[in-house]
Amino acid sequence: MKKILVLFMGVCVAFAFTSCKSSESAYKKAYEKAKAQEMAEATTQETTQYVEATAPVQAAAPVAADATYRTEKVSLVSGNSLRAYSVVCGSFGVKANAENLKAFLEGEGYDARIVFNANNNMYRVVCASFDDRNAAAVAKESFKAKYPNRQDFQGSWLLYNK
Numbered sequence: 001m002k003k004i005l006v007l008f009m010g011v012c013v014a015f016a017f018t019s020c021k022s023s024e025s026a027y028k029k030a031y032e033k034a035k036a037q038e039m040a041e042a043t044t045q046e047t048t049q050y051v052e053a054t055a056p057v058q059a060a061a062p063v064a065a066d067a068t069y070r071t072e073k074v075s076l077v078s079g080n081s082l083r084a085y086s087v088v089c090g091s092f093g094v095k096a097n098a099e100n101l102k103a104f105l106e107g108e109g110y111d112a113r114i115v116f117n118a119n120n121n122m123y124r125v126v127c128a129s130f131d132d133r134n135a136a137a138v139a140k141e142s143f144k145a146k147y148p149n150r151q152d153f154q155g156s157w158l159l160y161n162k
Contacts, residue, residue: 069158079113
């Protein structure tokens with residue numbers, strides 16, 4: 001009886017190991033399909049032809065790509081007066097950090113200011129302030145373009161002071 005039971009268990013174990021198929025082939029097929037689709041898209045992009053414009057291109061006034069803004073009630077801590085729309089290039093919980101960034105920006109030629117948001121307990125560093133939202137948005141984009149390698153400046157945003 002024990003021999004039959006051991007033989008039966010052995011057959012079950014052998015069957016269990018041989019019946020499990022790897023799904024590697026399914027993953028491989030999906031990978032190859034995605035790779036082929038990627039290659040087809042790359043070929044399509046390379047074969048696209050561009051036609052030169054025969055008329056001269058007129059330079060248009062810059063239009064703000066992203067003129068969205070946050071509304072916050074802030075008070076001026078240091079710097080010149082604050083207008084309605086401001087370009088915020090840094091936010092800090094510690095005033096000393098905000099002062100360091102303000103000093104850096106002043107060294108770069110900006111009229112930097114520090115404002116305080118009492119609701120969030122945050123010091124905002126403003127590099128420019130405007131009465132017009134579109135002008136502030138253009139200034140924000142040019143500021144970000146001036147410092148493409150500074151990831152902290154790429155997060156600059158517009159503030160509307162209530």
